[in-house]
Amino acid sequence: MxxxxxxxxxxxxxxxxxxxxxxxxxxxxxxxxxxxxxxxxxxxxxxxxxxxxxxxxxxxxxxxxxxxxxxxxxxxxxxxxxxxxxxxxxxxxxxxxxxxxxxxxxxxxxxxxxxxxxxxxxxxxxxxxxxxxxxxxxxxxxxxxxxxxxxxxxxxxxxxxxxxxxxxxxxxxxxxxxxxxxxxxxxxxxxxxxxxxxxxxxxxxxxxxMESLVPEWQVAGYQRERTGTTLPNVSPSNVYPTSDGEMVLIAANQDTVFKRLVAAMEQPELAEDERYATHSARGQWMEQLDGVIAQWSSTIAADDLLERLHAQGVPAGRIFRAKDMFEDAHFAAxxxxxxxxxxxxxxxxxxxxxxxxxxxxxxxxxxxxxxxxxxxxxxxxxxxxxxxxxxxxxxxxxx
The missing domain is CATH 3.40.50.10540 (Crotonobetainyl-coa:carnitine coa-transferase; domain 1)
Structure with a gap:
């Protein structure tokens, strides 16, 4: 001090x-x-x-x-x-x-x-x-x-x-x-x-x-719009439900990380599916892929889900409220x-x-x-x- x-x-x-x-x-x-x-x-x-x-x-x-x-x-x-x-x-x-x-x-x-x-x-x-x-x-x-x-x-x-x-x-x-x-x-x-x-x-x-918003319009005539909980063509990166009513954010849009995610899901074949095999493909099939992940995540309690994801090196975390910050070991450390x-x-x-x-x-x-x-x-x-x-x-x- x-x-x-x-x-x-x-x-x-x-x-x-x-x-x-x-x-x-x-x-x-x-x-x-x-x-x-x-x-x-x-x-x-x-x-x-x-x-x-x-x-x-x-x-x-x-x-x-x-x-x-x-x-x-x-x-x-x-x-x-x-x-x-x-x-x-x-x-x-x-x-x-x-x-x-x-x-x-x-x-x-x-x-x-x-x-x-x-x-x-x-x-x-x-x-x-x-x-x-x-x-x-x-x-x-x-x-x-x-x-x-x-x-x-x-x-x-x-x-x-x-x-x-x-x-x-x-x-x-x-x-x-x-x-x-x-x-x-x-x-x-x-x-x-x-x-x-x-x-x-x-x-x-x-x-x-605002990232590349200005040149997107100037060069490509593209206007970003509101997209809710996702970013266009970035998938999977969304909030998913759990069996105990919590919400967990999973960010696995990079190819190597997506392979870790599907390993945690025990569905490795998803990484070979042509709809999900590349970053661009996952962006096109975002809604369907989010549905697959949500169906899986909703059967698992939040703590167990996070443990599985972190064990595979998948970026994931709860949506924290103030009370969660007071109870979190990392915040304390x-x-x-x-x-x-x-x-x-x-x-x-x-x-x-x-x-x-x-x-x-x-x-x-x-x-x-x-x-x-x-x-x-x-x-x-x-x-x-x-x-x-x-x-x-x-x-x-x-x-």
Missing amino acids: DQPLPLDDLRVVELGQLLAGPFCGQLLGDFGAEVIKVEDPGKGDPMRQWGREKPYGTSLWWPVVARNKLSVTADLRTEAGQDLVRRIIAEADVLIENFRPGTLERWGMAPETLWETNPGLVITRVTGFGQTGPYASRAGYGSIGEAMGGIRYVTGDPDRAPARAGISLGDSLAAVFACLGTLVALHQRGRTGRGQVVDSAIYEAVLAM REAIVRLAHPDLGEFAMHNVAPKLSESPGRVRHVGPELGEHNDHIYRGLLGLDDDMLSSLRSAGVI
């Missing part, structure tokens, strides 16, 4: 709220960056109230996305609040924000202005559509980015409207790319001494995950879930840091902080404000 963290020499100021910007801050904080989250002194980040389940009126999302961060308050609608934040930014390596383009500029925090006092500052800006272009000024929620980036159209069953993943996928992808861009910009700063703007757009982050102390809820479990580094791993040090918990630490320790100044700022509602 005393091992130095790889980014513990970085100071990050996070001005964003909700998810895309703050998730980028979380990722940097996981590896040791000092992340100073600036919140409105009245209510703070709306994420403090968000989440499907709120036992005792407490958000279960906030402790995760704000983990490892320091919370300070400043009213950015006031000149005094803007001045305080500019002074903090002057001592930072990275600024993260996810407001509409132009907001920082209205607050007197245009990149050119900030670089006058801090030329090495990396300014990471996460928005729906980016800082330029005809859509830049539009409100850009993650769901809109998912729609325009292409992933919504290809998600779901073909006879129904496009579906969505049960998580905030677009926001999270934009945050991951923002974090990547931030680290690249910091690396470049090591060469030049200069910061730059990292422009992460939600729709572009989604588009970046790799400490995929970490437990911390929460001031209201006691022991609090969340996903651990990813990826794992062999020499300089990240660490979850604490859950998301109380609103303004670190005001004195930052305003006294970093900016050197005295008691009278702090009292005046509090009385005016600035912090």
